Amino acid sequence: MIEFGGILYRSGSSHAFDAVARVSERGSVILIVDTDSKEYLMSEYEIEPKLGNANRVIRFADGVRFESDNHKAMAALEGILPSGSILRFVHWMESRWPVALGSIVGVVGFIFLFFEYGVPLTAKYIAFEVPQSIRRTLSENGLRAIERYGSFEESYSMRMHELGGSAFERALSLTSDSLNPDFDYELKIYESQAIGSNAFALPSGLVVATEAFIELCDNEEQMVAVFLHEIAHVELQHGLRSLIKDTGVFLMLSMVLGDLSSLGSIAVSLPALAIESRYSRNFETEADLYAGKVLEANGIGVEAMKDILILLHSDLPDLDIAQVLASHPNLEERLEALDSLKGEE
């Protein structure tokens, strides 16, 4: 028989009594205050899960609260009860330092796997399931957002449209047998002081090039190379995947950090930025290789791609210090990756 002392509060009053709890083998508890006693069946009380070294508390169906610091007796009582709460196992974990240290490893490992594989795979799956109508809305909104920055207007130059259009058609025809019919490919040419010589793709298949970019190209092949790179972004849905990934990363970080600390949003935004930019660097390399392969297979050669990368790069030099946060891999890495394709032939 287990018997132990504690403090008892009756229902409805803050008055504390010294009391004794006596536990029978069948799990019923008799509470004794002075000469007064009452028996409770196993179904008439609830033991609060153990937590740290705080006193143990039993709550009874009639509102009585019994508190005791006799941890040994309470453990014995819990031993009699048929079903143990899962929280007893949680307490077992919490009271061991090796488990705590293992948990740190577990947390770091899980976060790594989650960001490295979980989020990208989920984003990839979702991105291709999104209906084209939504992609179109997203792309139009995206373009409008850029236009709002000002000095970004569509080009009226016939020559630019001819030059760009013919290169774009050629890029599409080189890949025509492998293109996903879901996307509506379209080229738009912008005159832009805002973003210099540049080209980018939006999820619906809309490709945007600036006049400065078209002028920068020495020949049509270089333009084709860049358009193939942009088509790769669309075919592989890099834009939408990044968007979904960013949202996932943001949600996860704000859930974990936001709730468990009061550090605020500052701590949340910095790591998100670093993780997010690494995603798009992988995507850039992937798009380079896609374009490079098509160029090699059609006898144009990766040189066109390499040349235009060098030309584009001279407009926007690498800064070592900014490399970690840069969205494009640096030039040397990109050229080396393209050279590796030549070896495969």
Next chain:
Amino acid sequence: MGSNEFESVGDLQPRVPQDPLLQPVGFAFTGNASEYFRIWIVNLLLSIITLGFYWPWAMVRARRYFYSNTHLDGHSFDYLAKPKNLLIGYLIVLIFFAIYLLAGLFNPLFIYPVILVYGLAAPWMIYKAFRFRAKNTAYRNVRFKFCGNLGDSYVTFLVWAALIPFTFGFILPYWEMKKKEYFFDNLQFGKTFFNFKPKAVDYYKYYLMFFAIGMGLYFILIFLIIGSAAVFGATADTSNPDIFADEGLTVLMIIGAVVGYAILMLIGVLFQKGLWLFIFNYNLSVWNLGRFGFESKMKFAKYVGIAVGNMFASIFSLGLLIPWAKIRITKYRMENIYVLVPEGELGEHFEAEMEDEGTFGEAATDVMDFEVGL
């Protein structure tokens, strides 16, 4: 006779802490960082491997740890919330957040109706959260109770808040006071009511003091930034129009930005925590529970020192010292808060509300609890 005097004064005027008849009885906090760290890291692990679904259980465990290690006159506090009830509130917030994100994806304009709905629902959620939190807090087997009404919540959190822009923020201190009043003045311990009677003048005094200090620091900072920019400008190679070409300068600029950011955060913490402390100390001095008063003896320098130390420790330990920081600040708070007891024993004769009978089973099935900063 003495007790009658206290009762007649109690409802009208805040208790004067220096009253010689009042004995301060302190709180004690027995939580320790080593124990809490293990609870915290296991909570974190289980929360992320269950993709967040363990979170309500983690929350209850963490709160129970703090409550059960907080003692007043040798008796500890109870946190009685059921994780299932927290889970429902948590899912509602999650669904709402998902709607917000999706609406933004379709069309940025769609988020405005979502924000509007959220704004209209917020006072209701705050009201529910206050009720839930109070009801699930108990001391000596007597529960607290929040008896404020929903209409007041809308007046406090919607009507007054809507007036802020029209008054150029001038009613902000008053609004802060109204918010505190809504909570502190509507709280009950069992059948006994709390009274909270702050004066707007005092709130304005503290806000103006911090506003003046803040503006002063702001101008000093601006002056320093302009000064250092001028020094940089003089030394930089102006013959090269592309300043990014000079890598040394770029490095200096980044270091400057980081240091500037750290200083800004420091000032932010000083400001936020300092103001919080002054207001908190004041609030306790104008709060009472029947014949009992309250007093906080927390000191500005000590409290802000702990807060700043906690912030840097949490950042540089990549979050691992967050549990230590939480224990440290809670210990300081608890050990400097006192209940002013007129005579005799503390807490022996409180009666619970009869409807509250029994904290067992499904008595507490109110569904909502949201984190609302108090």
